[in-house]
Amino acid sequence: MTSTAGDIARVLVDVGLPHLDRPFDYLVPESMSAKAMPGVRVRVRFAGRLVDGFVLSRESETTHKGRLSPLSSVVSSEVVLRDDVLELCRAVAERYSSTLADVVRFAVPPRHARAEAAPDVAREGVWETPGAGPWTDYVGGEALLERIADGSSCPRAAIGMLPTRDPFAEILVLAQAALASGGDVLIVVPDARDVARVTAAADLALGKGIAVALTADLGPQRRYRAFLDVLRGNARVVVGTRAAAFAPVTHLRLMVCWDDGDDLYSSPQFPYWHAREVLALRSHLQSVPLVLAGYARTPEVQVLIDSGWAKAVLPRRPALRSVAPRVASSGGDFERERDPAATAARIPHNAWTTAQAALASGPVLVQVPFAGYARGLACGTCRSPMRCASCAGPLQIPRTEQAPMCVWCGARASTHACSTCGGTAVRAQVIGSARTVEELGRAFPGARVIRSDGEHVVSSVDSAPALVVATTGAEPQAEGGYAAVLLLDARALLERPGLRAGEEALRRWCNAAALARPGAPVVVTADQAIPAVQALMRWDPVWFSSRELAEREHLGLPPAVRMAALTGEQAAVAEMLSIASLPTGTRVLGPVPAPRREAPDAVRALLSITRKEGMALARALHDAQAIRSAHRSPGSVEVRVDPMEIG
DNA sequence: ATTCGGACGGCC
DNA sequence: GCCGTCCGAATT
Numbered sequence: 141m142t143s144t145a146g147d148i149a150r151v152l153v154d155v156g157l158p159h160l161d162r163p164f165d166y167l168v169p170e171s172m173s174a175k176a177m178p179g180v181r182v183r184v185r186f187a188g189r190l191v192d193g194f195v196l197s198r199e200s201e202t203t204h205k206g207r208l209s210p211l212s213s214v215v216s217s218e219v220v221l222r223d224d225v226l227e228l229c230r231a232v233a234e235r236y237s238s239t240l241a242d243v244v245r246f247a248v249p250p251r252h253a254r255a256e257a258a259p260d261v262a263r264e265g266v267w268e269t270p271g272a273g274p275w276t277d278y279v280g281g282e283a284l285l286e287r288i289a290d291g292s293s294c295p296r297a298a299i300g301m302l303p304t305r306d307p308f309a310e311i312l313v314l315a316q317a318a319l320a321s322g323g324d325v326l327i328v329v330p331d332a333r334d335v336a337r338v339t340a341a342a343d344l345a346l347g348k349g350i351a352v353a354l355t356a357d358l359g360p361q362r363r364y365r366a367f368l369d370v371l372r373g374n375a376r377v378v379v380g381t382r383a384a385a386f387a388p389v390t391h392l393r394l395m396v397c398w399d400d401g402d403d404l405y406s407s408p409q410f411p412y413w414h415a416r417e418v419l420a421l422r423s424h425l426q427s428v429p430l431v432l433a434g435y436a437r438t439p440e441v442q443v444l445i446d447s448g449w450a451k452a453v454l455p456r457r458p459a460l461r462s463v464a465p466r467v468a469s470s471g472g473d474f475e476r477e478r479d480p481a482a483t484a485a486r487i488p489h490n491a492w493t494t495a496q497a498a499l500a501s502g503p504v505l506v507q508v509p510f511a512g513y514a515r516g517l518a519c520g521t522c523r524s525p526m527r528c529a530s531c532a533g534p535l536q537i538p539r540t541e542q543a544p545m546c547v548w549c550g551a552r553a554s555t556h557a558c559s560t561c562g563g564t565a566v567r568a569q570v571i572g573s574a575r576t577v578e579e580l581g582r583a584f585p586g587a588r589v590i591r592s593d594g595e596h597v598v599s600s601v602d603s604a605p606a607l608v609v610a611t612t613g614a615e616p617q618a619e620g621g622y623a624a625v626l627l628l629d630a631r632a633l634l635e636r637p638g639l640r641a642g643e644e645a646l647r648r649w650c651n652a653a654a655l656a657r658p659g660a661p662v663v664v665t666a667d668q669a670i671p672a673v674q675a676l677m678r679w680d681p682v683w684f685s686s687r688e689l690a691e692r693e694h695l696g697l698p699p700a701v702r703m704a705a706l707t708g709e710q711a712a713v714a715e716m717l718s719i720a721s722l723p724t725g726t727r728v729l730g731p732v733p734a735p736r737r738e739a740p741d742a743v744r745a746l747l748s749i750t751r752k753e754g755m756a757l758a759r760a761l762h763d764a765q766a767i768r769s770a771h772r773s774p775g776s777v778e779v780r781v782d783p784m785e786i787g
Numbered sequence: 788a789t790t791c792g793g794a795c796g797g798c799c
Numbered sequence: 800g801c802c803g804t805c806c807g808a809a810t811t
């Protein structure tokens with residue numbers, strides 16, 4: 141029996157109440173003393189009922205004046221909450237105005253006893269420091285590889301990947317450098333399909349079975365088993381979806397986030413953390429190299445570059461010129477009348493001829509936006525989204541009103557002139573792509589048509605000619621690359637309401653166009669005067685993200701500022717705002733009636749402040765929640781830091 | 788005198 | 800959140 145472990149355990153109790161966001165002390169019965177070590181899961185009595193918790197530390201004294209209860213039981217002696225992960229969870233909780241317990245739930249999956257009993261399978265290998273290989277084609281690529289290999293510095297890079305090549309094979313060269321230096325690697329990707337792609341690529345590049353997949357959709361037993369493999373150091377390369385950002389990788393020496401603009405990185409449950417932000421915090425706290433890689437660049441990554449926190453790694457011009465797809469736009473004018481077949485498909489003439497020619501040599505990817513309807517308002521003349529004159533928020537016509545009203549600040553826009561063309565007409569933004577998809581078959585008689593969407597996602601197709609119709613994000617890989625890519629209804633993607641429409645459109649187009657063969661034709665059905673279209677045509681996502689961030693700075697919008705949304709009953713939100721000691725400089729928009737889907741009587745206020753003061757704002761809101769919760773104030777207010785869509 | 792309920796404080 | 804306790808009001 142180690143006498144250094146005191147007979148008191150400081151326990152993180154699994155209660156999500158803001159005013160109980162602190163550890164509680166329990167007596168450790170002699171019989172549990174050996175097992176109740178820091179990081180293990182325990183059960184304790186709290187407020188009269190049994191709840192889960194984690195031992196944070198062992199103490200010999202308590203500051204609590206009352207009587208201590210004993211631990212009820214130690215669930216398992218497995219140390220599932222490691223110190224470094226705990227530290228990360230604390231930082232995430234603080235960043236998102238959450239309690240520690242609410243974050244730890246994501247970091248430690250539910251226990252599965254049988255998985256715990258299964259024997260360990262260690263994944264071992266010996267790796268040599270790789271040659272620079274593909275990284276000679278990137279400015280800063282070789283330097284990044286060297287810094288990862290040397291194992292003592294902490295590079296942070298935002299990589300604009302070369303299209304039409306194999307991005308995961310290239311990233312795995314970086315992984316190999318980390319492995320060779322004795323470190324372990326964490327790769328986070330948007331979905332399970334990407335996890336499968338990366339683990340398959342890792343089998344080839346690093347050895348079969350080296351990579352361990354860590355995703356929620358494995359089911360409880362296999363998920364917990366994979367978690368234990370990571371925890372026990374049996375995994376040198378961990379590949380997972382968003383929650384893997386918390387994975388307790390043993391000797392973590394490299395973290396990679398692929399395509400951070402994908403909204404799957406945003407947790408749908410409170411506190412709505414984003415995997416990129418979790419990884420960035422982790423890199424910062426624990427000095428672990430971080431690579432943010434993709435084709436497009438988000439404004440959030442642009443902030444990291446501009447602040448000097450991360451360094452840009454971009455294709456050398458000759459390399460880019462030799463592989464980039466040739467992008468043509470088919471602008472505002474649809475040349476339908478010229479061609480009956482194209483008319484039937486409602487696709488522009490040049491898209492049709494491009495596809496027709498390419499079908500002779502291989503598969504053609506046809507990307508269509510998700511079918512559905514968007515409810516924003518657009519200019520009736522030039523179709524650009526309408527924005528509020530005072531705060532740049534999106535406009536809508538509420539059910540009870542006649543005139544358009546700002547969704548953010550509530551200002552009424554009775555006389556509105558479009559900021560782009562000066563037009564005064566208003567139209568609803570409507571997206572409807574299903575019909576286009578149906579009619580494609582008629583435009584290309586005899587062609588093999590493969591669909592990949594929602595329920596039926598096809599992961600890859602062979603190199604034989606076929607029309608591959610895919611919704612954005614569901615594009616299959618094509619063996620040898622696509623002979624051509626059509627980006628249909630591109631305008632519809634751009635006209636979606638909300639801040640991120642342009643950025644999101646460019647990201648989706650780049651991801652589809654990157655699947656083409658080197659130099660293959662790509663046709664985008666949108667006007668080339670539109671910045672996102674220009675960025676695609678020149679394959680210059682950096683120009684676009686800089687421009688986008690500059691605009692957000694100008695308008696005072698995220699990620700140039702930190703924002704938090706408060707949603708709830710009118711009285712509750714009002715109380716919140718009156719209790720909270722908001723840091724000076726906080727800008728308050730609203731409260732105004734909350735967007736649909738919230739409760740009908742709910743209101744929303746948007747708070748913004750400089751990024752530097754973001755933590756202070758989050759803390760102030762957490763404290764205000766604690767006061768409301770302790771006072772048992774009526775109603776509830778949801779605090780959401782970095783709201784995804786504020787429109 | 789006895790029972791019920793709702794408000795409130797504490798939760799180790 | 801939930802439990803327990805304490806108080807006042809309603810019930811016998």
